[in-house]
Amino acid sequence: MINNNRDSIRIASLVIIGLFILFTIRLWQLQVLQGKEYRKISTENMLRIIKIPAPRGIIYDRNGIPLVKNSPYFYASLMPEHLENVDINSLAEILGLNSVDLYAKINKKRLNPFEPIKLKESLTFAEIAAVEARRSDFPGLIIDIDMSREYLYGDVGAHLIGYLGKINPSQSKDPEFRDVPPDAFIGQWGAELLFDRTLRGTFGERIIEVDALGREIRPLQDKPPVKGDDLRLSIDINLQKAAEELYADRAGALVALNPNTGEVLGFVSKPSFDPNKFARGISYDQWIELNQDKKLPMLNRALQSQYPPGSTFKIVTATAALNEGVITPETKVNCSGGINYGTWRFGCWKKNGHGTISLHRAIVESCDVYFYEAGKRVGIDKLAEYARRLGLGSETGLPLVKERAGLIPDTKWKLEKRNQQWYLGETFNAAIGQGYVAVTPMQMAQLMSAVANGGFIYSPTIIKLETLPSPARKADVKPETLELVKNGLYGVVNEAGGTGGASRSKIVTVGGKTGTAQVVGIRKSSNLLPERFRDHAWFVAFAPVEKTEIALCAFVEHGGHGGGAAAPIAKLAIEGYFKNKGAERIQGSKEQKKDKNAEN
Amino acid sequence: MLKIDRRLIRNFDWATFSLVILLSIIGIMTIYSATRPLLPNEQPAFHIKQIYWLLIGMSALFLIVSFDYIWLSRFASPLYAAGIVLLLAVLIAGKTGMGAQRWLNIGPLSFQPSEFFRLIFIIFISRYFITVQDRMSLISMLKSFLMFTFIPLVILIKQPDLGTAIILLIMFLSISLAKGLQKKVIALLIILGIISIPFIGNIFWEGLKDYQKNRLIAFMEPDADPAGIGYHINQSKVAIGAGGFLGKGYLHGTQGPFRFLPEKQTDFIFAVFAEEWGLFGSVFLLLVYLALILRGLDTALKAKDEFGKLLASGITFMFSTYFFINVGMTLGIMPVVGIPLPFMSYGGTALLSNFIAAGILINIRARRYELFY
Known part of the structure; x- marks a missing residue:
C-alpha cells in the first residue's frame, strides 16, 4: 500500500523541479534581460527633482521706469499619498473651490x-x-509661496508688454523650453513672449532622495536659480498713459516711433485687457469672455486692423507728384467743390470749394480736388510705387502678432484680383486715401517717420537701442520734396484754416495730417449717425518739426473726423513724451547754470 | 522522564535543520535590510523580534523532535477541535488588519491561529486518511471534505483569510493525492475543475472584497494603473529586476527601505532579497528551498508508516505551496495573495509554526528505522 503513493510523490517532485526551472527563467527575464530598465526605474523612484523658479527679469520703459514686478503669492497643494485621509468636499469648501473641479x-x-x-x-x-486652523484635518496639504508677475500699469501697453501663461503642451515639446517644468509660467504674448528666453532666467534644480512617503532622505544636488535678465523697452510709459487715457472707451490704435532709430515709443491698441488676469493662470470663463467680447480687446489694432487712410494718404500723393515733377509748389488747381468724371461726381469735403489753390494750402486745408488732379497727373501705378516705397502695402516687421499687410492697389492688382481694367475714378479715390487703399496704424506711423527723417524706413523695434540702428531702407525721395511736404504738414497744425489745429502744442512744434476714412458712402455730420456708421478718424504727426524726435499715427475707430477725434490724442501723446524729456532738459540746464556760476 | 535515544541523535536530520536555519538567518538579514532606518530618529526592531522568535522556534523544533510523532496521531482530534475553536475566536474577537481579521490578542501577544491551524489540519487529515483502506474513492473523498475541510474553509473565507483558505484546499487535495486516489476520481476531479472554472470564478469574484478584486485585476493588467492597484506587483518587479545579475549588494537595496515596495519585510521579502543579491543570490535561494522540499519528499518516501508518509508529504506540500505562491507573486506570475515566504518573512507565529513543521519532518526522518515501537 505504501508503494501506491511512491509514484504520486515522484510526480510531485518532477512538478516542483519544473516550477523551479520556470521561476529561474522568470528571474533571468526580469534581472538579466530587463535588468537595466528596472535598475533605472528603481533609481528614479528615489529621486525627486524640484524645479525652483527663477525670478523673471524686470521690464522697464525707455526711461528706466519699471513696468512689472514679481510679487509673492501663496498656493495650496496636496501630497497625493494622503488623498485617502482627506475629505475632498470640506477641502473644496475651505479653499472656495467647486468640488467637481x-x-x-x-x-x-x-x-x-x-x-x-x-x-x-x-x-x-x-x-x-x-x-491653518484645520491643519490636522488635512494631512499632506502644503501651503507654499511662489512669485507671480504683476503688471504695474494694468491694461496700459498690454498689447506690447504682453502676459504670462502656463506653458502649453506643444511648447513643452519644443527644445527651446527643455528646461521649463510642465506647470511653469512663460511669456505667451507681447514682449514677454518675444523676449521670454532673456527674461526667463534659468530654473534652479534641487535633486533630493526621497522615500515613498515623500520624506526627504538626503539632498543630492542643489543648483540655485539664475534670475532672468532685465529688459528695457523702447516705449515711454508717460506717452503711453497719456494716449490711452484719452482713448477712454473708444477703440483705436496709436503707434509712436523714433524716426531716427525705428524704436517704438508708444504702442496703443484699445480696448485693451488686463494682463494681471493672466499672471496666475486665466480661468476658462475669463478667457472666453475676453475672446467673445464684441469690442475685441485681444485684437491688436495697431497691426491687425486695416482701413482706408483717408486724407492722411495725401502725404503720399503729394510726395509722388512733387518728386515725379508733375506738379510744383506753384501748380494751381481750381476747386469748385468737386469735379465731374463721366456721370460721376467726385466732391471736395468743402462743398463750396477752396477756389484756386496751390500745394501748400491744399495740404493745410486738405483739398480733395487738388489731389484728384495730382493723382491723375502721377497715375495710379506711380502713386502705388511711392506708397510702397514709403512702407505701405507690406508688413512693417514688428513681430508682436501676425501683422496685416494692408493694400495698395494698382492696375496690375486690379487685373489680377478683379480681372478688370483700372478706371480713372478709382485713381481719384486712391489719391485721397479712399476706395481700395487699406493701411494699418503701424504702417502710417512708419510713413510719417520716413517723411520726417528724410526718407528712411527703419525696421521697428520695441527694445531701447543702445547701439546704432540697423541700416535703414531708403525710400528714394528727394529731400526737397519731403521738405515741401513737411512744410505743408506744419501748416496743417499751425496755420489758420489748417485741419489739424487741435494738435497744436505750446511745448513743441507739431506737424501732421488729418484723415477721415468713410465707413458709408453718404457724407453726413458724423455725430448724427449711429456709432458703427461713423467715419474712422486718422491723424499722423511728427515733432519737433525742425529736428524730429517723434513720429506717430493716431487712429480712432468710428471716431468721426480725424481733426476732431484723433488730433487731440496725438497732441497729448507728443506732449506726454516731451514733458518727460523736458524735465530732463530742465535739470540738465540747471546743472549747466550751476557750472557756470561756479566758473564765475 | 524524557529519554533521548542515541539513535535519535545519530539519525537527526541535520540537512533539514541546517536548511531551515540558513533560510531563517537569510530572512533576518533581509528583514533588517528592508526595514533599516533611513532617518536617524527611526528605530525599527523587526529583525530583533524575529531573532527572539527564531530562538523560540528552534526550542519548539527540538521539543517536537524529542517525542515520537505517533503522539501527534493520538492528539489529532483534540488539536483539530482546539484549532476550530481558535479560528472561531478570531472571527468573533479578532482585530482587523488590512480589512481582514487574522490576529488574536492574548495579553501582550498577538498571534494568528490560522498559521497553526494549517499544521493541525495536515496532522488531522493524515490521521484520518490512514483509516481509509486502499486508494480513496469519490465517496470517502467527499466525506472527508465535508466533514473536516468545509467548516474551517468557510471560517477562513469569512475572516477573510483567502490565502490560508486556498492553502487549506490545496493541502486537502495534495494529501489526498499522496494518499492515492482511484483513477476515476482523478479523472472526475480534472473534468470538474475545468467545468467549474468560469462558474466558480463568478461566485468567487462576487464574494471577494474590493482589495482582493483589485489584486486580481492588477495581476491581469499590472500596467493599467501603476500608482494604484498594480503598484505592488510593479514595484516588486522593479526591485527584482533592479538586482540585475549580481545584485546591488547587501544593505544597498532601495525599493524596500525607501518603502516603494509595500509589505517589504513580510509578503515581498523575496523581492528585497533579489534586489540586493541579484540573479546569483536568487537562484541560490531557490536551490536552498528546492533542497528543503526535495528532502521533505524524500522523508515522505522513507517514512516508516503511512501516517509519517502523509504527514511529511503534507508538510512539504505546504512549504512548496507557500513558496511558489509567494515567490510567484513577487515575480509577477501569480496573483497577489497575502501569504508569507516560509522561514524568511517577518512574523512570529508563522516562523514558530514552520519550525514545528520542520521539527515534525526531522522527527519522521529520524525515526524511519524504528519499525517496532
Missing part, C-alpha cells in the same frame, strides 16, 4: 504618483487662516 484636478492622471497636486493659486489670507 477639485475632484477633476485630483483624478487627473499624473506621471509621478508622489508629486504634490496644485489645488489653488493666489490664496487669500482668509483662506490660509481657514486652512
Whole structure:
C-alpha cells in the first residue's frame, strides 16, 4: 500500500523541479534581460527633482521706469499619498473651490504618483487662516509661496508688454523650453513672449532622495536659480498713459516711433485687457469672455486692423507728384467743390470749394480736388510705387502678432484680383486715401517717420537701442520734396484754416495730417449717425518739426473726423513724451547754470 | 522522564535543520535590510523580534523532535477541535488588519491561529486518511471534505483569510493525492475543475472584497494603473529586476527601505532579497528551498508508516505551496495573495509554526528505522 503513493510523490517532485526551472527563467527575464530598465526605474523612484523658479527679469520703459514686478503669492497643494485621509468636499469648501473641479484636478492622471497636486493659486489670507486652523484635518496639504508677475500699469501697453501663461503642451515639446517644468509660467504674448528666453532666467534644480512617503532622505544636488535678465523697452510709459487715457472707451490704435532709430515709443491698441488676469493662470470663463467680447480687446489694432487712410494718404500723393515733377509748389488747381468724371461726381469735403489753390494750402486745408488732379497727373501705378516705397502695402516687421499687410492697389492688382481694367475714378479715390487703399496704424506711423527723417524706413523695434540702428531702407525721395511736404504738414497744425489745429502744442512744434476714412458712402455730420456708421478718424504727426524726435499715427475707430477725434490724442501723446524729456532738459540746464556760476 | 535515544541523535536530520536555519538567518538579514532606518530618529526592531522568535522556534523544533510523532496521531482530534475553536475566536474577537481579521490578542501577544491551524489540519487529515483502506474513492473523498475541510474553509473565507483558505484546499487535495486516489476520481476531479472554472470564478469574484478584486485585476493588467492597484506587483518587479545579475549588494537595496515596495519585510521579502543579491543570490535561494522540499519528499518516501508518509508529504506540500505562491507573486506570475515566504518573512507565529513543521519532518526522518515501537 505504501508503494501506491511512491509514484504520486515522484510526480510531485518532477512538478516542483519544473516550477523551479520556470521561476529561474522568470528571474533571468526580469534581472538579466530587463535588468537595466528596472535598475533605472528603481533609481528614479528615489529621486525627486524640484524645479525652483527663477525670478523673471524686470521690464522697464525707455526711461528706466519699471513696468512689472514679481510679487509673492501663496498656493495650496496636496501630497497625493494622503488623498485617502482627506475629505475632498470640506477641502473644496475651505479653499472656495467647486468640488467637481477639485475632484477633476485630483483624478487627473499624473506621471509621478508622489508629486504634490496644485489645488489653488493666489490664496487669500482668509483662506490660509481657514486652512491653518484645520491643519490636522488635512494631512499632506502644503501651503507654499511662489512669485507671480504683476503688471504695474494694468491694461496700459498690454498689447506690447504682453502676459504670462502656463506653458502649453506643444511648447513643452519644443527644445527651446527643455528646461521649463510642465506647470511653469512663460511669456505667451507681447514682449514677454518675444523676449521670454532673456527674461526667463534659468530654473534652479534641487535633486533630493526621497522615500515613498515623500520624506526627504538626503539632498543630492542643489543648483540655485539664475534670475532672468532685465529688459528695457523702447516705449515711454508717460506717452503711453497719456494716449490711452484719452482713448477712454473708444477703440483705436496709436503707434509712436523714433524716426531716427525705428524704436517704438508708444504702442496703443484699445480696448485693451488686463494682463494681471493672466499672471496666475486665466480661468476658462475669463478667457472666453475676453475672446467673445464684441469690442475685441485681444485684437491688436495697431497691426491687425486695416482701413482706408483717408486724407492722411495725401502725404503720399503729394510726395509722388512733387518728386515725379508733375506738379510744383506753384501748380494751381481750381476747386469748385468737386469735379465731374463721366456721370460721376467726385466732391471736395468743402462743398463750396477752396477756389484756386496751390500745394501748400491744399495740404493745410486738405483739398480733395487738388489731389484728384495730382493723382491723375502721377497715375495710379506711380502713386502705388511711392506708397510702397514709403512702407505701405507690406508688413512693417514688428513681430508682436501676425501683422496685416494692408493694400495698395494698382492696375496690375486690379487685373489680377478683379480681372478688370483700372478706371480713372478709382485713381481719384486712391489719391485721397479712399476706395481700395487699406493701411494699418503701424504702417502710417512708419510713413510719417520716413517723411520726417528724410526718407528712411527703419525696421521697428520695441527694445531701447543702445547701439546704432540697423541700416535703414531708403525710400528714394528727394529731400526737397519731403521738405515741401513737411512744410505743408506744419501748416496743417499751425496755420489758420489748417485741419489739424487741435494738435497744436505750446511745448513743441507739431506737424501732421488729418484723415477721415468713410465707413458709408453718404457724407453726413458724423455725430448724427449711429456709432458703427461713423467715419474712422486718422491723424499722423511728427515733432519737433525742425529736428524730429517723434513720429506717430493716431487712429480712432468710428471716431468721426480725424481733426476732431484723433488730433487731440496725438497732441497729448507728443506732449506726454516731451514733458518727460523736458524735465530732463530742465535739470540738465540747471546743472549747466550751476557750472557756470561756479566758473564765475 | 524524557529519554533521548542515541539513535535519535545519530539519525537527526541535520540537512533539514541546517536548511531551515540558513533560510531563517537569510530572512533576518533581509528583514533588517528592508526595514533599516533611513532617518536617524527611526528605530525599527523587526529583525530583533524575529531573532527572539527564531530562538523560540528552534526550542519548539527540538521539543517536537524529542517525542515520537505517533503522539501527534493520538492528539489529532483534540488539536483539530482546539484549532476550530481558535479560528472561531478570531472571527468573533479578532482585530482587523488590512480589512481582514487574522490576529488574536492574548495579553501582550498577538498571534494568528490560522498559521497553526494549517499544521493541525495536515496532522488531522493524515490521521484520518490512514483509516481509509486502499486508494480513496469519490465517496470517502467527499466525506472527508465535508466533514473536516468545509467548516474551517468557510471560517477562513469569512475572516477573510483567502490565502490560508486556498492553502487549506490545496493541502486537502495534495494529501489526498499522496494518499492515492482511484483513477476515476482523478479523472472526475480534472473534468470538474475545468467545468467549474468560469462558474466558480463568478461566485468567487462576487464574494471577494474590493482589495482582493483589485489584486486580481492588477495581476491581469499590472500596467493599467501603476500608482494604484498594480503598484505592488510593479514595484516588486522593479526591485527584482533592479538586482540585475549580481545584485546591488547587501544593505544597498532601495525599493524596500525607501518603502516603494509595500509589505517589504513580510509578503515581498523575496523581492528585497533579489534586489540586493541579484540573479546569483536568487537562484541560490531557490536551490536552498528546492533542497528543503526535495528532502521533505524524500522523508515522505522513507517514512516508516503511512501516517509519517502523509504527514511529511503534507508538510512539504505546504512549504512548496507557500513558496511558489509567494515567490510567484513577487515575480509577477501569480496573483497577489497575502501569504508569507516560509522561514524568511517577518512574523512570529508563522516562523514558530514552520519550525514545528520542520521539527515534525526531522522527527519522521529520524525515526524511519524504528519499525517496532
